[in-house]
Amino acid sequence: MAYDAQEVETRWQKAWAKAGAFEVEVDHSKPKFYCLEMFPYPSGSMHMGHVRNYSIGDAMARFHRLMGSNVLYPMGYDSFGMPAENAAKKEGGHPHTVTHRNIASIRADQERMGYSYDWRRFLATSDVDYYHWNQEMFLMLNERGLVERRMAPVNWCVDCDTVLANEQVKNNRCWRCGLEVVQRDMEQWFVRMTEYSDELLDEIDNIAFPENVKAMQRNWIGRSHGAHIDFSVAGSDAVIGAFTTRPDTIFGVTFVTLSPEHPLCEELCTGSEWEADWRELRDECLRMSEFERINMLKEKKGVFLGRHAINPLNGEEVPIYAGNFVVASYGTGAVMAVPGHDQRDYDFAERYGIEIRRVLIEREGDDPTAPLSTAFEGYGPMVNSGIGDFDGLAGEVAKDTVISALEATRAGHGTVEYRLKDWLLSRQRFWGTPIPMIHCGTCGVVPVPSSELPVELPLDVTFSEEQSGNPLAAHDAFVNTPCPSCGEDAKRETDTMDTFYDSSWYFMRFCDANNNSAPFSREAVDYWMDGGVDLYIGGIEHAVMHLLYARFFTKATRDAGMNKVGEPFGTLVCQGMLNAPAPFCADCNAEYHVDNFDADCPTCGKSLGTRSVKMGKSLGNTVSPEEMIGRYGADTVRLFMLFGANPEVGMDWSDSAVEANHRQMHSIIDAIESALAMDNSPGPMDEWLNARLRANQRAWHQAMSNVSLREGVMISHFEILADWNWYRRRGGCDQATAKAFLQQWVPMLAPATPHIAEEFWQRMGGEGLLATHILPEPSDSSEDTSILAREAYLRNIIASGRNLRELAERHTEGEISRIVIQTTAPWKLELARDALRLHSEGFDFKTGGQAYVQSLEIFENETLRGEIFQTWMALTTGSKKKRGRVHSWAVAERTLISSGLDETAVIEANSAFIAAELGVSSLETYPAGEGEDVAGKAGLAFPLEPGIAFL
């Protein structure tokens, strides 16, 4: 057929839309399946990374529809954020305009790919219909005490003109623009996510995320158990509180270090000879960001503060230092230093000549007085404790005992610390959800009453490149408002929300997207979200940000009674990178822009090779989806995406592979057309085709259920086609068989290539739209094993015949023209059947095998005795190199032998085919011993392995 992908695909896309094929409602009579791709930011047109993401999701959505599930598969856009604002500035417009233009563009691209979204649930977070509910939920969080406004040192990006959450800072650089962030103290809005730290951490064990994502989240939350210990200062009322994860090393404390900004520093050293040194160190530290303090510090420096702290357990006085490596924001900003068992403290102690004391040994019996040449940071029995019964305790027991001792003297207690911090929500930008709060001179900060929501972003703002700061702050009509509490003039909050807030609950909004009286109804969300989103697909880059916020949010709304589940996502699939070749210099280990193909390395001048790297604008190694769809059609692109690699692994773009997949499409089309044009002549291959189809259906079903899409597509688009071709080659040509075959096969093509599947569904007279068709459970037939085994037997003969032919040619003078196949001697088959029967009964061949074979009647035959014995051994115990056949035969082969397969009959029935395949003009076959032993092959003949001679 002339395959006009453009025409076929757009025609069916219209038909699906017209029929509302993908529109779903709550229906308790069916199992539900919620398939979701991570919320896209509409940055213009769709790129290949999107194509991969959605092709995976759509295949799964379509598969589950075929399986009879009620599939929720929505699409919307995470459309607030900086890029639109920057674009608006550039063109002197409004981000709203930019955003809607981009949404229209990406949506058109998605529609052209034929993704089966329920477009009625479409939403954009920058539309007031959506962010209204952001605000409503913010009031809910506020009422539940989860919102806090406080002064805090924040990460500020000068370029983006706004603060960033901790998660948005990577290597001290802004995640968006890459500029280094600076520290600023500002009044900010926080969501108290840390209230849920423990649940967020503990629940990780029970969710089906990939291990790497789980590990990242655990790391990020970073719970550590330890102790808070109070060191009082000698000659003062001051107390230094320190957090440690190693209370078992308390007797090794030989100094205490404060962060230079610690308020006690000044108090302790003012007026002393050490004050000047401390001030210098503090000022130096203030000039550094926290990141530099933690990661870039080359030199550990400290100054003595002139005072001593008292170890609460043994009363010992140790010097107090200020150290540049102690960070104020972690723990208490004070460290109890144990140089014997902490490498950093060891280095510091060595430099300043402080005592290094061993209070742990590595294993029992070690010398407690052995000097340390490096810190021993592991766990081991306590030694040299000086007081109490601590010596000998190790690990958790040691920690607990020390903590109990501290608690008894009220000098400390066990604690838990987290790395996770509260979610810094406010952004000093325009294009985000306005925080619904009002600042009143009299009443302070007052929430906007729910009845007055939404607080809408003004549309009468013109953006330009000159302006800096947040245009909202300069918009009088927005800012000025009466206080909802006292009615006096007041001012609106002009900070907007981090866009991660928008994406933290959108999956629940999709359940009830058009609700205009609440964020979502409990009924809808409990139906669709039961067990979480069943399949959530997206990039690994959201492992700690979006996925953690969304988990938190779901728990917060659950506790507010809005939904039942506490974990939003069931199975999470993180799709791998999409790579494409780029010029690469092995010496410099650097990739360059595609313009440098065939050029020399711009850095070292050597000639460039290529390497597969992530597709991206910066290297220019991108491929345009539009262009590929235009050239090959959406189905080919989808097939390539699914067949190229399994979802979670990286994948290389390859032009030749895309072309190969396009050829595959043609082959499938040709095959189906041939199936539609069959004669009405039933034959022996019909049952084989059915049996193969059933086997493939079962394997396909399993692969698809496991999101092993590559494997699934391999079956639906490659294996089944190969079977069909074999059927035809073997003379299969039955209309009824072909029709039933297509009835099953064509639907299997739909998840990956829905348009061509729908086209053929119609042409073969399928009922209704394939898009809404339900495929029955894969069936089974007890006959299948032996049907398939017979054909496999035949193929085996042809395969070994081919191998042998090559060898035979070398040993034969003249042309090879005929073949003689001697099948197994009947007595060998009988022995094989006996052996199999005994094997299935658990017979021990090693002890009883010989006696058994000798007891057989046939063993009386003296001339055969030797061969009988050899055959028996080959069947049962095998040799050193080869196991007995009873062990190595597959189930199918055992079935054939046990049923007493007449090999000669099978070969005779197919002699013309075999002869043609092996390129000989005549074929003769008989059981060994019943004819001439041509070329001495009779002895080789074995059940399922006939002796083959070419002549």
Place this chain on the structure above:
RNA sequence: GCAGAGGUACCCGAGUUGGUCAAAGGGGCCGGACUUAAGCUCCGGUGCUUAGUGCUUCGCAGGUUCAAAUCCUGCCCUCUGCACCA
């Protein structure tokens, strides 16, 4: 350093409850059929060897076993995340 995932034939990639594994499938390459020819399509080949045998292979080195791609130990390398975290 810690944690997670990996290392399979020219490339990609299955296979890891030990035996049916010289190891699926695809790409590429080689050969054949078809064709005036190229392309398409179909068929076959693609570790070495051999009238169906034998040999050497699944990061490296050992070990367990009658039997290891698969299990154990050590090592090397790649990717990802965290990191002078108290």
